[in-house]
Amino acid sequence: MGRIGWIDEFKGFVLLLVCLYHVEQSFSYAQMGTLHLSALRMSAFFFISGMLFSTRRFPDFKSYFIHKSKVLLFPYIMLSMLFLALDPVVYNFDLFPKAPRMTVMNIRPEIASVWDYLYWNLAKIFVAGKSSIGSGPLWFVFTLYSVSLMFYGIHRAAKKPLIALAAIVSLAGGWLLYKNHIRLPLGIERDLTVLFFFACGWLCREPIKKISSILHNNNQDAVLRSNSGILLTAAIAIIAFVLYAIVENPDPYFSIMNNNLGKSLVGFIASSFFGIAGLVAAFILADKLPNKAPIRIIKGILRNISRNALVILAVHWYILLVMRLLYRAEINQPGIAYLSTLIVTAGVIIAIPLFRCKLYKLLGKEKVSLRESLSIRN
Numbered sequence: 001m002g003r004i005g006w007i008d009e010f011k012g013f014v015l016l017l018v019c020l021y022h023v024e025q026s027f028s029y030a031q032m033g034t035l036h037l038s039a040l041r042m043s044a045f046f047f048i049s050g051m052l053f054s055t056r057r058f059p060d061f062k063s064y065f066i067h068k069s070k071v072l073l074f075p076y077i078m079l080s081m082l083f084l085a086l087d088p089v090v091y092n093f094d095l096f097p098k099a100p101r102m103t104v105m106n107i108r109p110e111i112a113s114v115w116d117y118l119y120w121n122l123a124k125i126f127v128a129g130k131s132s133i134g135s136g137p138l139w140f141v142f143t144l145y146s147v148s149l150m151f152y153g154i155h156r157a158a159k160k161p162l163i164a165l166a167a168i169v170s171l172a173g174g175w176l177l178y179k180n181h182i183r184l185p186l187g188i189e190r191d192l193t194v195l196f197f198f199a200c201g202w203l204c205r206e207p208i209k210k211i212s213s214i215l216h217n218n219n220q221d222a223v224l225r226s227n228s229g230i231l232l233t234a235a236i237a238i239i240a241f242v243l244y245a246i247v248e249n250p251d252p253y254f255s256i257m258n259n260n261l262g263k264s265l266v267g268f269i270a271s272s273f274f275g276i277a278g279l280v281a282a283f284i285l286a287d288k289l290p291n292k293a294p295i296r297i298i299k300g301i302l303r304n305i306s307r308n309a310l311v312i313l314a315v316h317w318y319i320l321l322v323m324r325l326l327y328r329a330e331i332n333q334p335g336i337a338y339l340s341t342l343i344v345t346a347g348v349i350i351a352i353p354l355f356r357c358k359l360y361k362l363l364g365k366e367k368v369s370l371r372e373s374l375s376i377r378n
Contacts, residue, residue, distance in 0.1 A: 006287040012302030029337035040275025050201025072145035083134030129187040167199035240278035300376025
């Protein structure tokens with residue numbers, strides 16, 4: 001089956017939000033309001049990943065495990081180690097005070113030398129499942145790997161009602177661990193939280209598929225039904241975004257990476273699902289727009305971001321890290337801070353063909369041409 005266009009665009013948009021948030025996080029003068037999207041960014045990504053879950057190509061757990069290890073676990077380890085080796089602090093420890101603070105399972109380590117720094121980075125990669133400082137956002141790759149394997153077992157063992165129950169129980173476990181400040185090896189506490197969104201994505205895929213098929217039915221006798229579906233989907237998007245704006249509260253901000261779920265579980269779930277519903281409805285509607293410039297270009301860029309997610313997540317963070325370590329005072333100025341977005345964009349554009357054409361084995365992917373790696377054609 002071919003790729004579903006609006007889903008690739010959805011994923012690309014969410015990943016773009018992640019990158020913009022990291023720019024804002026790195027340079028306080030580059031304010032873009034992304035803090036208000038903390039409740040939906042990663043929950044939306046794991047929701048859409050659950051929608052795409054399928055065991056059709058894998059007759060047993062072993063084949064599924066091997067495949068996921070190749071495309072997720074192996075790249076997580078290799079990219080984490082690569083960007084640890086490229087970390088400027090490793091070569092100039094005087095930069096360490098400017099580096100992001102490190103926490104490993106509630107431990108704030110005392111780091112007095114490069115060897116301490118290397119040791120605790122390895123602990124982050126292999127014990128906490130949060131990648132190295134130089135490639136921080138890759139935590140989501142390891143989490144997606146863990147949750148995919150967990151859901152495989154649930155999916156094979158239970159029917160939909162029991163899967164829904166398992167999702168609720170999993171969320172309750174993640175919430176209890178959060179409230180009791182418990183951090184477990186390999187990020188099990190955040191796996192429990194993420195499993196809820198992943199399972200919900202899988203449970204919602206048939207209704208979403210039906211809505212999408214209604215909107216794209218071009219038969220004459222279905223035009224009225226399609227128009228009604230467009231109006232309904234537009235209403236869902238508008239209402240969901242309004243409710244998200246009402247419910248969402250960025251203080252404290254939500255962080256699935258750290259399993260920080262805010263003061264209220266209901267508030268976290270409500271804001272997450274209003275945001276997800278609004279995004280899903282908006283991208284289903286956007287798929288109906290005429291495929292002409294500039295819409296075609298925007299869609300092509302989002303699809304390219306989705307296809308190159310591993311490279312973009314690792315490289316954009318590394319570029320920001322280098323800028324923070326070496327030029328933070330110069331860049332973090334009113335107006336100038338926004339230039340960091342252009343620098344990151346240029347660096348990522350250069351890195352994509354490097355990884356997809358030369359270092360493709362680190363990604364668990366096949367080699368592609370330079371043109372294909374940067375293609376924004378639909």
